[in-house]
Amino acid sequence: MSKFFYxxxxxxxxxxxxxxxxxxxxxxxxxxxxxxxxGAISKDEGIQKMPGSMDIKLxxxxxxxxxxxxxxxxxxxxxxxxxxxxxxxxxxxxxxGMEKRHIxxxxxxxxxxxxxxxxxxxxxxxxxxxxxxxxxxMRLVDLEVPFGFSIxxxxxxxxxxxxxxxxAVTLVYNLFQVQKAKPIELLQSASQGEKEPKTRWFxxxxxxxxxxxxxxxxxxxxxxxxxxxxxxxxxxxxxxxTYCLFTAGSIAILKLLRKNKNYYYKTSHFTSVSGMIYRMxxxxxxxxxxxxxxxxxxxxxSGTVSLYMGVEDTMRERYPKEINLTGYGxxxxxxxxxxxLTKQAVAxxxxxxxDMIEYDSISFSVYKDGETLNLLDxxxxxxxxxMSILEWITMxxxxxxxxxxxxxxxxxxxxxxxHGDTNDEKYRFQDKSFQIKEYLSELSIAxxxxxxxxxxxxxxVKDKAVLQELYEREHAVYQDRASDIQxxxxxxxxxxxxxxxxxxxxxxELVESYNQPLPESDQIDLQxxxxxxxxxxxxxxxxxxxxxxxFLGFVFLMAxxxxxxYKQISEGYEDKARFEIMQKVGMSKKEVKASIxxxxxxxxxxxxxxxxxxxxxxxxxxxxLILLFGMSNAPLFAICTVVTVGVFAVIYLIVYGIxxxxxxxxxx
Amino acid sequence: MAILExxxxxxxYTTRFGGNxxxxxxxxxxxVEKGEYxxxxxxxxxxxTTLLNILAALDKATAGQVLLNGKNLSAIREKExxxxxxxNLGFVFQDFNLLDTFSLQDNIFLPLVLAGxxxxxxxxxxxxxxxxxxxxxxxxKYPYEVSGGQKQRAAVARALITNPQLILADEPTGAxxxxxxxxxxAMFQSINDEGQTILMVTHSIxxxxxxxxxxxxxxxxxxxxxxxxSSSDEEMYQKISDTLTVITxxxxxxx
Numbered sequence: 070m071s072k073f074f075y076x077x078x079x080x081x082x083x084x085x086x087x088x089x090x091x092x093x094x095x096x097x098x099x100x101x102x103x104x105x106x107x108g109a110i111s112k113d114e115g116i117q118k119m120p121g122s123m124d125i126k127l128x129x130x131x132x133x134x135x136x137x138x139x140x141x142x143x144x145x146x147x148x149x150x151x152x153x154x155x156x157x158x159x160x161x162x163x164x165x166g167m168e169k170r171h172i173x174x175x176x177x178x179x180x181x182x183x184x185x186x187x188x189x190x191x192x193x194x195x196x197x198x199x200x201x202x203x204x205x206x207m208r209l210v211d212l213e214v215p216f217g218f219s220i221x222x223x224x225x226x227x228x229x230x231x232x233x234x235x236x237a238v239t240l241v242y243n244l245f246q247v248q249k250a251k252p253i254e255l256l257q258s259a260s261q262g263e264k265e266p267k268t269r270w271f272x273x274x275x276x277x278x279x280x281x282x283x284x285x286x287x288x289x290x291x292x293x294x295x296x297x298x299x300x301x302x303x304x305x306x307x308x309x310x311t312y313c314l315f316t317a318g319s320i321a322i323l324k325l326l327r328k329n330k331n332y333y334y335k336t337s338h339f340t341s342v343s344g345m346i347y348r349m350x351x352x353x354x355x356x357x358x359x360x361x362x363x364x365x366x367x368x369x370x371s372g373t374v375s376l377y378m379g380v381e382d383t384m385r386e387r388y389p390k391e392i393n394l395t396g397y398g399x400x401x402x403x404x405x406x407x408x409x410l411t412k413q414a415v416a417x418x419x420x421x422x423x424d425m426i427e428y429d430s431i432s433f434s435v436y437k438d439g440e441t442l443n444l445l446d447x448x449x450x451x452x453x454x455x456m457s458i459l460e461w462i463t464m465x466x467x468x469x470x471x472x473x474x475x476x477x478x479x480x481x482x483x484x485x486x487x488h489g490d491t492n493d494e495k496y497r498f499q500d501k502s503f504q505i506k507e508y509l510s511e512l513s514i515a516x517x518x519x520x521x522x523x524x525x526x527x528x529x530v531k532d533k534a535v536l537q538e539l540y541e542r543e544h545a546v547y548q549d550r551a552s553d554i555q556x557x558x559x560x561x562x563x564x565x566x567x568x569x570x571x572x573x574x575x576x577x578e579l580v581e582s583y584n585q586p587l588p589e590s591d592q593i594d595l596q597x598x599x600x601x602x603x604x605x606x607x608x609x610x611x612x613x614x615x616x617x618x619x620f621l622g623f624v625f626l627m628a629x630x631x632x633x634x635y636k637q638i639s640e641g642y643e644d645k646a647r648f649e650i651m652q653k654v655g656m657s658k659k660e661v662k663a664s665i666x667x668x669x670x671x672x673x674x675x676x677x678x679x680x681x682x683x684x685x686x687x688x689x690x691x692x693x694l695i696l697l698f699g700m701s702n703a704p705l706f707a708i709c710t711v712v713t714v715g716v717f718a719v720i721y722l723i724v725y726g727i728x729x730x731x732x733x734x735x736x737x
Numbered sequence: 738m739a740i741l742e743x744x745x746x747x748x749x750y751t752t753r754f755g756g757n758x759x760x761x762x763x764x765x766x767x768x769v770e771k772g773e774y775x776x777x778x779x780x781x782x783x784x785x786t787t788l789l790n791i792l793a794a795l796d797k798a799t800a801g802q803v804l805l806n807g808k809n810l811s812a813i814r815e816k817e818x819x820x821x822x823x824x825n826l827g828f829v830f831q832d833f834n835l836l837d838t839f840s841l842q843d844n845i846f847l848p849l850v851l852a853g854x855x856x857x858x859x860x861x862x863x864x865x866x867x868x869x870x871x872x873x874x875x876x877x878k879y880p881y882e883v884s885g886g887q888k889q890r891a892a893v894a895r896a897l898i899t900n901p902q903l904i905l906a907d908e909p910t911g912a913x914x915x916x917x918x919x920x921x922x923a924m925f926q927s928i929n930d931e932g933q934t935i936l937m938v939t940h941s942i943x944x945x946x947x948x949x950x951x952x953x954x955x956x957x958x959x960x961x962x963x964x965x966x967s968s969s970d971e972e973m974y975q976k977i978s979d980t981l982t983v984i985t986x987x988x989x990x991x992x
Contacts, residue, residue: 330856339843339850347838650834653795654895655823655848657816 075171079178082158088638088731089154093147094187096631100140101191101232103624106199107133108224110206125210125613132617136624141235143628146358148239150635152246154642163252173244180243184236188229195228196220202620209377210612211605266350268324269317276313283307287690300690307683311360316353319675320346340651340664341671348640348672355636360676362629363721364683366622367713371684372691373618375709377611379700384607386701388600389514390426390559391569394576397594398553406593407558410583414575420564428466428514431536431554433543434458435498437489437524442498444546457489457524461539467529470513477506477531485509489524496528499542503528553594566601573599611698626717630724633673637728641735648736665736673725681714739804740902740934741769741792746801748787748957761787763957765801769903769936774929776948777938778977780985784957785938786907792936793905794822806902823848827896831908833888835880841891842876848899859898866894870924886917893924897933904928906937910944922947942981946974955984 083090111129159172167175199219283306286299323346327333333342349356396407415422435442438454445452467483468474475483482496482503496503512527530536536554544551562569576597584592648661656664688710692703700706748762761784769775779785790796791803794810803810805825813821828834835844842863849859867873870890875883880891889909896904906925910918918941926947929935937948945951947970953961961980965973 334846334850334856334859336851336853339847343836343838343843647836647838650836651847652819653828653830653834655819655851657819659816660819660851 075174075178079175079182082175083179083182086151086155089151090183092631092634093144093151094183094190096147096627097144097183097187097232098190098194099627100136100143100624101187101228102195102198103620104133104136104140104231105192105195105221105224105228106202107136107620108227109195109199109219109221110203112221112223113203113219125609128613128617132620135621137231139624139628140231143631144235145239145242147631147635148243150639152243154639156247156250159247160250160252160254169248172247176243176247177240180236180240184233187236188232191232192225192228195224206612206616209616210609266320266346268321270321272313272317273321276310276316276318278310279306279313280310283310284686287686287688290690300694303687303690307364307686308361311679311683312354312357315349315357315360315675315679319349319353323349336660337667340656341668344647344664344668345671348668351640351643352636352672355632356672356676359629359632360679360683362625362632363676363680363717364687366625366629367680367684367710367717368687368691369618369625370622370717371706371710371713372695373611373615374713375702375706376695376698376700377615378709379702379705380604380608380611382702382705383698383700384600384604388559388598388603390424391561391600392559392573392576393598393600394558395596395598396556396558397596399556399593403593404556406583407556407580407595410579411558411560411576414572414579415562417575418562418564418568418572420562420568420572423561423563425558425560426470426514427556427558428462428470429533429536429554429556430460430462430466431540431543431552432458432460433547433552434523440493440495440497442496444499444543446546455489455524457526459526459528461528461530461536463532463536464529465532472509472512472529475506477529479531479535480504481506481531483507483509483529485512485527485529487525487527489526498539501542503530569601570599573597573602626720629721633724634728634731636673637669637732638735641732645736662733665733669729669732677718677721684710684714739768740771740773740806741936742804743767743788743792744802744804746788746791746798746803748784748791748796749799760957762791762798765954765957765959767952767959767962769934771934772929772932774925774935774947774949775937776945776951777936777954778940778942778945778951778981779954779960783954785954788954789905789907789938793826793828794818820852823852824899825902827899827901827904829889829892829896829904829906829909831911833880833885833892833912835888835892835895837880840877840879841872841883841887844880844891845876845895845898848895852899862898863894866897869927870894884917885913886920889913889917889921890924893921893928897928902934904933904935906935906939908939908941909937910939910941918944942974942977945977946970951977951980953980953984960984 107129111126111133162172162175163169283303286303286306290299323342326338326342327346332338392411394407394411396403399407412422433444435444435457436452436454437443437457438452441454442457442459443452443454462470464475464477477483480501480503482505484491484493484505484507486508491508493505495505509527509529514527530539540551540554562572576595580593580595580597644665648665651661651664652658688707692706695701695706744766746762746765748760750759750761751757752759765784765788777785777788787796791798791810794813797811835841836847839847845863845867846859849862863876864873867876870893872887872890872894875887880888883891889912893909896906909925910921913921922944925935925937929949935948937944939945946965949965951963951965951973952959953963961984963973963976963980968976
């Protein structure tokens with residue numbers, strides 16, 4: 070026998086089955102290219118030099134891992150479609166006299182060709198697309214695009230190793246499948262699984278409970294800190310619930326419909342209900358996969374898009390003014406020095422201070438148990454209550470910040486609750502008690518707190534003496550870890566962003582040289598930040614996330630498309646015979662077509678509808694998660710989500726239309 | 738009264754590119770009276786299946802006409818065709834053609850549901866038929882749960898439930914063991930005794946010998962026919978096999 074016999078046979082097999090293999094190879098090329106690009110970017114030198122490159126590196130590293138895991142699951146899953154369709158062919162070869170080892174040889178050659186083409190094309194596509202992706206990324210994070218065209222050898226090696234492993238494992242699995250099967254089973258395997266599914270009430274109920282619990286967590290858990298932990302629990306519950314509901318719940322519902330004689334024995338329901346029962350059995354897992362992937366795409370893209378869109382807002386809230394100076398434990402003369410240095414720096418840039426606010430505050434965390442505020446004293450473990458951060462300011466500063474004056478005595482306070490209780494009457498702090506005179510409805514500096522992880526309150530007290538006393542009490546317990554009284558000076562300046570940044574830089578320098586000759590106790594402890602500078606690094610962070618979101622969204626979308634395609638094809642072959650019979654028994658072509666259409670529509674849009682429901686339920690929770698990144702603009706988030714869903718639905722529709730055509734071609 | 742009239746039907750298949758023409762039926766004429774039980778016999782490739790497809794209005798004749806109850810099949814519009822088939826014809830196939838997604842009962846109901854009948858009416862129609870065909874115990878079972886004979890009886894019930902003018906059976910015993918085949922043939926005879934017209938295409942001499950008349954098709958024409966008259970099944974069997982011997986040894990064409 071010729072040396073290349075199996076090679077040629079394998080080649081002609083692939084050609085004959087090109088309708089099945091082409092999408093598989095394309096998917097492998099796609100995931101391969103994506104993996105290469107992720108790897109190449111995270112090692113890209115230009116990106117290493119970017120501000121905030123650590124964030125991006127971390128995000129991209131995460132993306133690499135996700136794509137690798139995904140590639141394994143996904144290629145394995147599509148392979149099972151291929152095998153199901155091809156078993157008959159292998160059975161025929163077997164019966165015609167090919168031994169299993171010969172078939173194995175043939176399969177080896179097939180896999181070798183598929184792997185070779187996929188990996189080589191994947192690398193080429195990856196290298197070509199890499200530049201484009203870098204351009205997109207740089208655009209997103211608003212940075213200069215480095216020139217040149219780079220090829221990352223490391224990334225190529227990683228990708229080749231990963232995909233060779235995937236294909237090798239797939240081959241071994243396929244060989245094992247063929248090895249253990251009898252030829253007659255191989256011949257018949259395409260027509261297996263005709264039995265009507267049983268109703269699994271237990272599973273259906275478990276599904277409802279899981280989904281309910283997942284939704285419950287998403288809707289009713291308010292505490293953002295526990296949100297992060299519970300989020301994963303909710304995701305797992307919803308995923309489990311989706312699988313259970315698609316597999317058991319759908320069949321239970323359909324069977325109930327069938328029990329209703331008046332509903333079931335109607336021309337339009339008769340074939341579709343029974344057909345759906347049959348279809349759901351075959352497709353439940355695939356459909357829940359599509360549903361979960363779609364949900365992931367939607368969550369990821371809508372979340373990252375709104376995070377990105379909201380950068381400007383977020384920064385404005387966090388830094389109400391362009392230049393922000395924070396001094397710790399300053400004396401009066403220290404404050405004056407800061408004013409002077411600032412004026413000097415601003416003057417040097419040839420710009421002016423436009424609007425300045427100034428206030429002192431002290432903030433520390435307590436465990437709030439009802440109306441009692443407990444400090445974590447290190448003795449007797451964690452005190453009872455909910456972790457809360459309290460920021461205290463004086464009445465004078467409150468008025469300067471635009472608040473209306475109120476007469477306060479020493480043990481009276483005004484409270485603004487950023488999040489937390491709004492119905493306490495007083496706070497008990499050690500042996501002191503503060504009567505809450507009023508809850509404020511707004512506070513101009515409310516957005517400046519970077520904390521959204523736990524409850525947060527702003528408390529207005531009578532005067533500086535009270536602040537000082539609070540500081541001393543806190544200091545007595547927390548000692549070194551105690552926070553000082555901070556003096557905040559924020560201002561807008563005339564001039565552009567560059568002058569703003571230069572100005573802040575200059576303030577640093579001036580403070581530095583002022584401190585140089587002084588003993589440590591007299592030095593000024595000052596932090597100066599520029600909103601523009603902060604925005605840049607935040608943009609890198611959000612842009613990185615958006616990039617990852619779009620990138621992974623793209624990968625998942627590709628998977629969804631492929632799964633739909635394979636479902637349509639394999640269903641087509643199975644439905645062909647059934648529709649022929651129906652026509653013989655007296656169904657017109659038109660009725661058959663209408664019945665097919667309604668079934669397919671229901672089956673394929675079920676995941677999309679379900680994904681949208683998931684998304685709606687996840688919305689409040691996602692909103693709180695996004696709060697962790699400092700964004701608190703629910704309407705913007707809602708708009709982004711709706712637009713994302715709309716775009717996704719259109720893409721889904723197009724994919725459905727294209728694949729439905731190949732289905733109709735098969736059915737006849 | 739002739740329920741079915743087939744006049745000079747001709748069928749020519751043309752290959753896709755119009756190159757070769759294959760003549761499946763050259764000139765077929767016969768008629769079936771109401772209440773008759775006719776078997777059509779012929780070798781593979783003699784045109785039996787083509788003829789049946791034309792009678793079933795699944796295919797159109799190239800020339801000639803088929804009248805069912807005086808109505809020309811080729812004149813029925815495409816839109817009404819499946820409705821017409823449903824109301825006037827009952828089909829029994831060699832491979833049963835039951836749908837695995839339906840229970841036997843639902844398979845039998847299928848044509849009625851398509852015709853928009855309600856459940857109670859379907860049920861009243863089904864009961865006597867199921868009784869007669871001895872399938873009332875297994876109505877809720879699925880096709881893959883019952884034997885071949887039971888499947889074919891369910892298929893017969895599906896054909897009967899619309900009270901069709903004519904039952905067309907395509908090799909109904911082809912996939913059955915001899916005992917089940919005998920049972921089915923006995924059933925056909927008793928249905929026929931009650932006045933149901935049956936036209937059956939078959940290979941099997943045994944099956945054909947139950948019919949009241951047997952038509953032989955060769956090379957796309959009706960070659961010969963035998964009436965059973967008062968002869969027994971055994972005598973009929975002998976007559977048929979004699980005729981087939983003549984046909985296969987090429988005994989010349991009877992005029």
